[in-house]
Amino acid sequence: MTTQTILPVEAGTLGEWSVRSGEPDWLTESRLKALELAAGLELPKLEKTRIDRWNIQQYGKNQESVRIGQLADAPESIRSLIEGAGEGNLLIQHNSGVVYAKLAPGLEEQGVVFTDLQTAAKEHGELVRRYLGKAVAADESSVAALHAALWNGGVFLYVPKNVVIDAPIQAVYLTDDAESAFVPHVLIVAERGSALTYVDNYVSAKTEAGLHNGAAEVFVGAGAQVRFASVHQFGADTTDITYRRAVVDNDGSIEWIIGEMNDGDTVGDTKSLLQGNGSTSNAMIIAVGSGSQRLNYSCRAQHFGKNTPSDMITRAVMRENASSIINSITKIEKGATRADGQQTAKVLMLSPKARGDANPILLIDEDDVSAGHAASVGQVNPEQIYYLMSRGISRSDAEKLIIYGFLAPVVSQIPLEGLRDQLQSLVERKLGQ
Template sequence: MSTQTILPIDRQSVTERSQASREPEWMTAVRLKGLELAGTLELPKLEKTRIDRWNLESYGTYRAPGRLNGTEELPEAVRSLAGDSAQGNQLIQKDSGTVWARVSEELASQGVIFTDLETAVREHGDLVQKYFLKAVAQDENKLTALHSAVWNGGIFVYVPKNVTVELPLQALFVSEEANASFAPHVLLVAEANSSVTYVDNFITAGNAESLVASSIVEVFVKPGAKVRFASVHNMSVNVTDLSYRRAVVENDGSMEWIIGEMNAGNGMSDTTSLLKGDGSFSDMKVICVGNGEQKLNLTTRNVHFGKMSSSDMITRAVMRESATAIINGVTKIEKGATGANGQQTEKVLMLSPGARGDANPILLIDEDDVKAGHAASVGQVNPDQVYYLMSRGISKEEAERLIIYGFLAPVVSEIPLPQLEEQFQRLVERKLGQ
């Protein structure tokens, strides 16, 4: 299959795009290699999901928007997510490029780099090149290859050794103009004994038609570092959301994922921690609410290489109407990872007769001296719980709502930014028709 049948881009346009952005030669070469690989590699094979039947051709065209003078110029639907334009550290990407940046002098004085990835490629090229596409391989499949050719905007975070970033770093990715390409790449490096919280939000504010949103996150957690990564995806029904998130965690490093999959259209996400170091730790919390005709395939994965490494993952999915979700939890303990401990729980709550949810816990153990466990359940709202609450004077509708929120609470309560948590609550209510 030629790349021309997949997206409206060719070798010349890739080269011109790279040169117009004043990218170094090595990045131009990466993009061209990605385009070449896309013509030969296959799509990823997902559990019980025919991704080849999805819209995977409408990547749009690169359209760099003008800069904003302030967050008040954002579309009304996303303005509240930007918060106070005078506080915090924040980057905003609209469509194919960055339109707003606010970085405090204190952050810069600590040696922290927080900028869009396109700028980082020009100004911190050696550092970016060292890590770019090293956690998610360019040749992993057709989707990763295409992303490497068309990525735009994105975020680069670098936290020096022994530095603690007190306030969360925030990014807002907004798709507004129809047929504008939307492919952010987030690259985060936390050096030894550093600490940082990063929060982002993906949202559709315009009338995106048959658009593929392609995003990749790469996180590198050095020895003793702590990274907390929270992300909520809220793209429209016409957007196919394809997301790869991957962290490489070294000795005694800690990686925490808090993910909200709240899209209205079809979506695939793969969130993985590679526990390379001894004593490394990964914690994943994922929430998903599906409705309409959505088809979702969500994978969380912890791979243990280091001795005494530990991991935990919790996934909660609520399906209504005719939505379908395949929830995969994978714990892999490699040979030599003695003393490793991997735990996982997947739960799916179905609210409609036509909804479908599959929970697939997978343990792959190649070492004897380890602990591993899993729990999975798929079911409907417990009528006994509804009856109990109704016996206390609560209406049936309110009782079901309380049960659903209690079901989702283990993830919602962990969101590290108040306005994001509030938005999360609103999204849940909207998707549940409440």
């Protein structure tokens, strides 16, 4: 099926905006090329999901965002997310642009760069150009091409060789104006032997339909360690499409911690490309669907290097009329000897009308490997409910205990206490408890 892509902006308007924003010529040309690509590409092909019926056209227009000088001036809707963050190691994007970005002075002295991506393209052009669009390619689909053409704000985080950042680097992305384009792009480069933890939150506060078309690219150098944690809590009015990609060099490691807590239709695609020998990937994803949400989550690991272990654990809870497609995909390429790909996906349905579909997929082109998968979809066991109620526990509390026990294998492994607490409160909100 071919779907006509309606371009949200004309080439002339996009080019003028890029030039007016002071972007280098190569970036303006890249945007215009991507916009041209989008007109001829099809939508992403998603398992059992008709994305063409979703709200995927409400991009809005780039609106000027006013910078703030201190966190006290941040929008009230994100105050709880930045409490205790301090003045450094934090970036805030509000609708079309970044309004606050600050890095601790000690890290600046070590050569760390942490700023919005548009500023980085001007001040660190060669570095950004080397990596931008290399992991999430514009020709993947019309959605990817439109992202490459229209991205705004975003994050550029560069960590030099052997620099270890102990405190998390944080970012908050807020959309509260349906007329403003909201297309952030995250670009992280961790050089050889470096280490970092990046944590972000995506939030909406509006009553009109809108779209988030986001992407994150992470490049992990030899022996580097990157922990990438992301929580999405958009409202029912926002359609969320997010692609995350990591390219991992020899003995490097990427750890994904993803909380999918949206109230609207969602596509989340997280992929690790284990290019180097000894590179590793570990992904932990929890999701809660409610109302009439339609959700499509994919977690992937593609093994190229030798001795490359990957593990992915997904837990999803569906209630009311929510439906979900959970794909776990391990691809072991020819020559990736002694690779080890493991995956587990489980869906718990709390309503007779809720739907869950867990698809474990192993694609193996090499003999000397290990791989395994486990997948299950089911409802709350009434015997477990009865057992707990027989011990004096109410039905609602019994269901709550079972749900928390179901999610515990993922939540308990999250090494960041603040993130664990946040996900716990979001789970309670989504479950109406």
